[in-house]
Amino acid sequence: MEEQDLKLDGNAAAGLFRELFSFELTTARGRCDNCGAVAEVGAVLVFANAPGSVLRCPQCESVLMRIAKDGDRYWLDVRGITWLEIRA
Amino acid sequence: MARAAVLGRLAPIRWQLADVRELIDETPRVKTIVLDAPEWAGHRAGQHVDVRLTAEDGYMAQRSYSIASAPEDELLSITVECLEDGEVSPYLTEELRVGDKLELRGPIGGYFVWETELGGPLLLVGGGSGVVPLRSMLRHRATAGPDVPSRLLYSARSLDDVIYREELGAVDVVYTLTRERPDGWTGYSRRVDADMLREVSFGGAGLAYVCGPTRFVESVADALVGIGYAPDNVRTERFGPTGG
Numbered sequence: 001m002e003e004q005d006l007k008l009d010g011n012a013a014a015g016l017f018r019e020l021f022s023f024e025l026t027t028a029r030g031r032c033d034n035c036g037a038v039a040e041v042g043a044v045l046v047f048a049n050a051p052g053s054v055l056r057c058p059q060c061e062s063v064l065m066r067i068a069k070d071g072d073r074y075w076l077d078v079r080g081i082t083w084l085e086i087r088a
Numbered sequence: 089m090a091r092a093a094v095l096g097r098l099a100p101i102r103w104q105l106a107d108v109r110e111l112i113d114e115t116p117r118v119k120t121i122v123l124d125a126p127e128w129a130g131h132r133a134g135q136h137v138d139v140r141l142t143a144e145d146g147y148m149a150q151r152s153y154s155i156a157s158a159p160e161d162e163l164l165s166i167t168v169e170c171l172e173d174g175e176v177s178p179y180l181t182e183e184l185r186v187g188d189k190l191e192l193r194g195p196i197g198g199y200f201v202w203e204t205e206l207g208g209p210l211l212l213v214g215g216g217s218g219v220v221p222l223r224s225m226l227r228h229r230a231t232a233g234p235d236v237p238s239r240l241l242y243s244a245r246s247l248d249d250v251i252y253r254e255e256l257g258a259v260d261v262v263y264t265l266t267r268e269r270p271d272g273w274t275g276y277s278r279r280v281d282a283d284m285l286r287e288v289s290f291g292g293a294g295l296a297y298v299c300g301p302t303r304f305v306e307s308v309a310d311a312l313v314g315i316g317y318a319p320d321n322v323r324t325e326r327f328g329p330t331g332g
Contacts, residue, residue: 007302009326014197015138015152018101024198042199043324088096 006049010042013053016067017041020074023086031082035060041084055080101193103140104128108188109163114251118217119181120156122165123190131155131195133202133228134221134297134325137166140191141176151176152196154220154299154325158227167251169217200325202297204233209290212240213280213308215300216249218327222299223252226259241288243280243304262288280304282311292316295323302326 010026017025026042037059044064045056052068057080064080106125114120131137133155140150156167170181184190202210202225210229212222219242229238240261244250246268264276264284276284285308289296296317298308305326312322 007326009324011136011197011200011325012152014136014199015101015193018098018196022097022100024098026197026199040199042197 006047008046008048010040010044010046010055012046012048013055013067014042016053016069020067020076021086023088025084025086028084028086030064030084032057032060032062032064033080033082034062036082099129101196102127103191103193105189106164106192108184108186108190111184111186114167115249117170117181117249118167118251119170120165120167121180121184121190122157122163123192125164125192128164128194131159131164132198133158133224134200135195135197136221137164137192137194138196139166139176139180140193141179142191149175154327155195155224156220158224158231160228160231167217167220167223200297200299200323202228202295202323204229204236206295208233208236208238209294210236210238211289211294211296211312212238213243213285213296213298213300213312214240215243215280215304215308216245217251218298218300218304218325219251220299221325222297223255225297230259237290237294239288239290241280241284243300280308280311282314285311286315289315289317292318295321297323297325299325299327 014026028041029038030041031038037057039058044058047054052066055065057064062080066077068075104127106123109124110122112120136152136154138150138152140148142148153166157165168177168180171177214222229236242261243264245266247270266279269277296312298305305324309322309324313319
């Protein structure tokens with residue numbers, strides 16, 4: 001399997017987001033802290049084969065968010081996102 | 089572009105049990121599983137459902153599948169392609185029987201969704217089993233928004249690999265067959281490219297939804313933008329090994 005085949009998108013993280021958030025996160029817009037691109041979370045790149053899920057910017061591919069889960073614990077690393085605009 | 093209806097605060101997502109009502113052979117490798125899910129609260133066309141299998145020793149495997157039925161359909165259905173080295177799909181396509189229970193949760197996702205109020209024209213581009221969520225959209229359109237112009241461009245390896253072939257006979261569909269063609273085939277016989285999209289699309293107007301393997305989705309989405317679609321009007325869903 002090639003690395004390209006392991007690249008998914010924000011749709012693949014939708015179930016994980018539903019465990020954590022009470023708003024739909026795939027339609028939230030976020031800004032990449034590295035390049036400034038703004039995208040809906042459903043459109044960002046997701047690599048789900050790492051330990052946990054890694055979300056990357058569709059423009060510059062820098063890491064936006066990492067989510068790991070172990071039993072009932074979640075780790076959320078959001079260092080690559082300047083802001084998230086969530087529709088309530 | 090108008091976005092999907094505001095969702096508001098969502099109820100906590102919980103696993104629920106559904107009864108397998110019917111199994112439909114779509115192609116030799118693809119089955120549709122029709123489910124009676126009493127706790128199901130409805131969905132929007134394009135959303136997914138998570139399916140979880142638990143082995144006798146407690147080991148769990150979970151996959152996400154696109155919902156194949158329309159919001160208006162009485163029963164929920166998913167369409168699953170058997171992946172040879174998959175962990176979940178061989179069970180769902182070969183072992184599962186009518187009357188069995190299946191554990192699921194959903195609906196999931198809000199990005200790759202089409203509803204009639206989003207309007208059109210609606211161009212749907214599917215590669216292989218990427219046609220599944222597009223079929224939900226087409227069914228939704230047929231009952232809730234038949235005036236919205238729509239067209240499906242469906243890339244399959246051969247005619248025998250086409251899922252929902254009979255049902256698609258009733259919609260505006262253009263096939264491209266990338267590996268095998270029947271004798272006398274006059275349709276497209278190559279991978280989807282910009283020229284093909286220019287011929288089948290609505291001239292860059294409206295919305296485009298693209299679903300399939302990652303490389304298919306990326307090349308089609310790039311080509312759509314290249315022929316004039318606004319990037320925000322091209323919605324994509326890549327599927328990959330997590331679908332196994």
